Amino acid sequence: MGKAHSPYQLPRLGTKREDTSSFLSARAQHGKQQLQKHKTNKPLRFGTWNVRTMCPGLVNLDPTKTKDIRKTAVIDRELERLQVDIAALQETRLPDCGSVKEKNYTFFWQGLSTNQPRLYGVGFAVHNRLVKAIHTPVAASERAISLRLNVKGGLLNIICVYAPTLAASAELEDKDRFYDSLQNVVNSFPVDEQLFILGDLNARIGSDHQSWPVCLGHHGIGNINDNGQRLLEFCSQNNMCVTNTFFSVKHRHRVSWCHPRSGHWHQLDFVLTRRQHINTVKITRTFHSADCDTDHALVISKVKILPRKTYSTRRPPKPKVSVTKMGMTENRETFRKAFTALCENEMGECRVDEKWNILKSNIYDCAIDSFGTKKFSNKDWVEQNETTLSPLLEEKKRALINYKNKPSQSSKDHLQHTKSVLQRESRRCANEYWSNLCSAIQNAADMGNTKAMYENIRVALGPNITKIAPLRSETGEPITDMTKQLERWVEHYSNLYSVEKPAHQVLEQIIPKHRELTELDTEPTELELSETINKLSNGKASGLDNIPAEVLKYNRDV
Structure with a gap:
């Protein structure tokens, strides 16, 4: 038996210096391969966060009352910093259902109708690289929404919930209705599929592992209350467990909410999964550094689940040519020389379509090399003043962490001071931003430049909000299964095109007949x-x- 070699070990050939360099280069190459493999096989990170309102657009028309232009942009930056793949959001307080795409995440939500108060509301923040791997979220109510994720080995189901608070004890029907609705959602998924329930359940489940051995681990905190009893009964009925209690972490990493009067910390935000799938969860803990002006901390669970790679038949779009640099004489001259050099080669005997393909490819390549690519920049006032606001945001974050670690009057005063300084500077930056934007819109309107005017108006309104309309059957029931959705589309178009609708003879007589334009058969002149x-x-x-069109117009002589 020969001696075992490492994957990057090489045979000893040549001089010692050559052997050493070859060995180091092979080891470096192996390290790069392992790093790339680690990146592609990175486990998923799920989070749950009560964000206390999530505004995706303009908050106030008065810049003096501005704190955040878009709460979704703030949440987007915090989730990206902590590398969360899918986050369940509670208390979104947005009407109806819809979605909006930010820089790193796409937000989905479900709330009450427009004519009702902005209460409750749930949603998801899905990383843009995983949007193609999920099914469209399905809402059961303004307190529960679910989505399905394609992972290796099948489907993974995630439910985002927001339970009634303990203060709503007089409204027992709401709690019963909530758990009945949640039970219906759980029953809609197959038992053999993985299931995660994330959300603010407003319950204290305690640490009695002996009474609830299936539901609780050995690391629970506090005492149980009525809502906690309901939650544990629900978990016991569905053979589910609270992953927060199965990992030995610091006390501050187990709690997510501080009572405003007593100052005691509690765990109200949970990550639940089936008991047979608890081995897929690596850790569940709280991150107090995440800040979006809410009294709840972000809870993240790292799971040993890999998303399924999605394939698309669409080719990635080509970069667009920048038209802003076409007015420069040196760029036009560069384009002229490059295009002339490419056109000197004869195309030979080929069809017209082949000649056009070669010609447009040469035009595009020369335009990209000469004028560059178009850069898209649609920054809001926070991103434009990032150098000014970033130090203040970091100072506020440090003050918040210090106050959570050592709550005292001095740390509280320091936190209030950092908040006031950040708010004052934010108002100044927002006021300057909106003044410049309004001036640009007015100047474009005065000059008759409608394109620039509408572009600036779109910047002011923020990203477009897409309304989600679920596919329904003939009886009006929403269809969530992909196979049944395809069958429903087949049924719809079969009924639409199965009946022949011949044109009426009167219409044939009314429609005028035009002469044939034979002059279009001749080739156009230069x-x-x-x-x-x-x-x-x-x-x-x-x-x-x-x-x-600018490339063709400014270079007609070429």
Whole structure:
């Protein structure tokens, strides 16, 4: 038996210096491969966070009352910093259902109707790289919403919930209705599929492991209350466990909410899973550094689950040509020389479509090399003043952590001071931002530049909110199963196109008949082609060839 070698070990050939360099280069290459493998096989991180309102657009028309232009942008930055893949959000307080895409995450939510008070509300923040791997979230009510994620080995179901508080003890029907609705959602998923329930359950479950050996681990905290009794009964009925109690972490990493009067910390935000799947959870703990002006801390659970790789038949879009640099003479001259050098080669005998493909490829490549690519910049006032606000945000975060670790009057006063300084500077930056934006909109309107005017208006309104309309059957019931959805579409189009609808004879007589335009059969002249190119409008979206009209207009002589 030979001696075992490491994966990056090489045979000893050549001089000692050559052997050492070859060995180090092989080891470095192996390390890169292991690092890349670790990145691709990175386990998922689920989170639950009571955000206390989630506004995706303009908060106030008065800049003096501005704190955050978009709460979704603040949550987006915090979740990206802590590398959360999917976060369950509670108390979103947004009407109806919808979605909005931010820089790193796409937000989905479900709330009460528009004409009702902005209470409760639940939602998800899904990382943009996982959006293609999920099914559209399905809402059971304003307190429960679920989604399905394609993972290796099948489907994973995630439910986001927001339970009634303990103060709602007089409204027992609401609690019964909530747990009945949650039970219906759980029953809708197969038993063999993995299930996670994340949310603010407003319950204290205590630490009695002996009475609840299936539901609780050895690391619970506090005493049980009525809501906790309901929650543990629900877990026992569905063979589920509270993952927060199964890991030995610091006390501050087990609690997520501080009582405003007593100052005692409690665990109200939980991550539940089936008892047979508890071995997939690596750790569940609280992160107090996450800050979005809420009294709840972010709870993150790391699970040994890998998302399934999604494939798309669509090719990635090509970068767009920058039209802002076409006015410079040196860039035009660079384009002229590059395009002339490519066109010197004869195309030979080929079809017209082949010649056009070669021509548009040469135009696009030369335009990219000469004018560069278009850079998209749609920053709000927080991103534009990041250098000014980032130190203040970090100071506020440190003051918040210090107050949570050592609550005292001095630490509380320091936290209030940092908040007031940040708010004052935020108002100044927001006021300056909105003044400049309003001036740009007004100047564009005065000059008749409607394109610039509407672009600035879209910047002011923030990202577009997409309304989610679930697919329904003929009886009006929502359809969540993918196979049944496809069957429903087949049924709809079969009924739509199965009946032949011939044109009426009267309509055939009314429609006028035009003569044949035989002059269009002749080839266009260079003058006609030049005049047509000159009539192209600037600022329009490029077609499938990705060549903007400005490239053709400014380089007609080439």
